[in-house]
Amino acid sequence: MATQHSRLAARFMVAPSVGFLFVWMIVPLVTTVYFSFLVYNLLHPERQGWAGFDNYYYFLTDRAFLTAVWHSVALVVGVLCITVVGGILLALLLNLPFWGQGVVRVLVIAPFFVMPTVSALVWKNMFMNPVNGMFAHIAKGLGLQPYDFLGHAPMLSIIGIVSWEWLPFATLILLTALQSLDSEQQEAAEMDGANWMNRFIYLTLPHLTRAITVVILIQTIFLLSIYAEIAVTTGGGPASTTITYLVAQQSLYGNDVGGASAGGIVAVILANIVAVFVMRMIGKNLDA
């Protein structure tokens, strides 16, 4: 009886915060859904009224839409591949005992603390700039033609910048997972005749699956909403506009609140589809 009583009390106690969170979530969502069915353009206040599914129709048939979807996928998958593989390698390296370990670990984690806008600016102006950038200087020093990264390969350049930002996060999570790997297991495998590669495949990697799952889930959420890096470096354009950026363009530059809301809802639906797939594929690793 006591437990039932306390359970009831517990529900009663958490009710306000649950209710608050629900309102916090539902009000913007409902507002956005409502706006997405309106003719609502800030430049044309005189045009008002019900738009039906027109906003969705225009957003989905926009020539930029499919390319934007493709760019979003490229950004998420590209960054995930680079950060997970790179993160595992870096974590393995940092897990080795060496002199100055503490300092190096702090240095490796440092990029994560740099604001996206700042890091994108630094990369754009100090590294990738075809005239003054470091890469251009190196290319000239080697007698090569400087490459205009953001001009010729904008999506790849953005993937590079974002990977640089997120690599520390992946490394940090994977390093902590590596540190909890039982050393007796490693020794047992060593006695069982497993070489370094086999130990990595059969022991280390299975041990890391949960950490890798966490990295993929969290990064997917944040990578889908990447905005600053694109705005600062290329400002969108046909070669580097993602879904998120397309929505921002509609509302900010087009002043089309109705169309942007429709785009936002489309983005939410797409993100949820991705979430379902990701959870299906790798979420079961989180159970055990």
Place this chain on the structure above:
Amino acid sequence: MGQITLNAVRKCFGEVDVIPSIDLRIEDGEFVVFVGPSGCGKSTLLRLIAGLEDVTSGGITIDGTDATELPPAKRGLAMVFQSYALYPHMSVRKNIAFPLKMAGMTPEQQEAKVQSAAKVLNLTNYLDRRPGQLSGGQRQRVAIGRAIVREPKAFLFDEPLSNLDAALRVNMRQEITELHQSLKTTMIYVTHDQVEAMTMADKIVVLNAGRIEQVGSPLTLYEHPANTFVAGFIGSPKMNLITGIEAEKLGATTIGVRPEHLDIVDSGGWSGVVGLSEHLGSDTFLKVGTKEVGTINVRAGGGITLRHGDAVRLAPRPGKVHRFGSDGKALS
């Protein structure tokens, strides 16, 4: 075959000399137990033999070939760890088959070996479970299974029973002994529990602070301890080590009398008062405070009804008194 020789093996961790210098010969088929208090270097010595630690100097020979520089996998030894060190994401079958897979055996050969090992160890019904779903004793058996499928030259056990409860420990102790009798492979077993050492070993190596105090069969160590350390370490309850006038009477610095070698007598001997009496049914353990030799432990028969505060006279059984010199070594 499984004959292992240690030649002046020395191991330092930085400045600390964990094992100053050890010479030891382990014959093929022997069950050798390394026993000693914690921190005496017995686990380190086992890891040196396994190749998980490098020797600082000296040499290790296995079956006549120098193995000092060989990596662990090439030494042909199998080890059972204290934490079992099973691979948590693999089924029992895959755990046992892992060393075979690493050796490049075909799946059919692996399966046959796994089945026969599982039969020996009563694991047939658990082959598809994960280690996390097994009890402590079953995990222990899986770890042993993983060791026996390799058909190693020798088994190394690093305190394998210390994570089990008392009843299971007695069971597993007997199972390991039976396993040794059927496989007839060399086994080296590390423990801090002298009961395990006494019951299982063909040969006991008593270690203290990285030095071998005595090597011998369990009964040799019990009947003829080489020094006061071995005398105090082997045997339960502990041997009474007595110094002072009573020892000098026998021409020794220290004399040792085992609790079971003290008789309750009507006259003569040492007189004392019972401080504590533990009645176990089969035995009675008494702690007696005496004037002549201080507090001593006595192991008397189950029928003794002495209680706290009763007066008693004790006499050491003739011929069962061990005499030790000023350096702690036994006097002949």
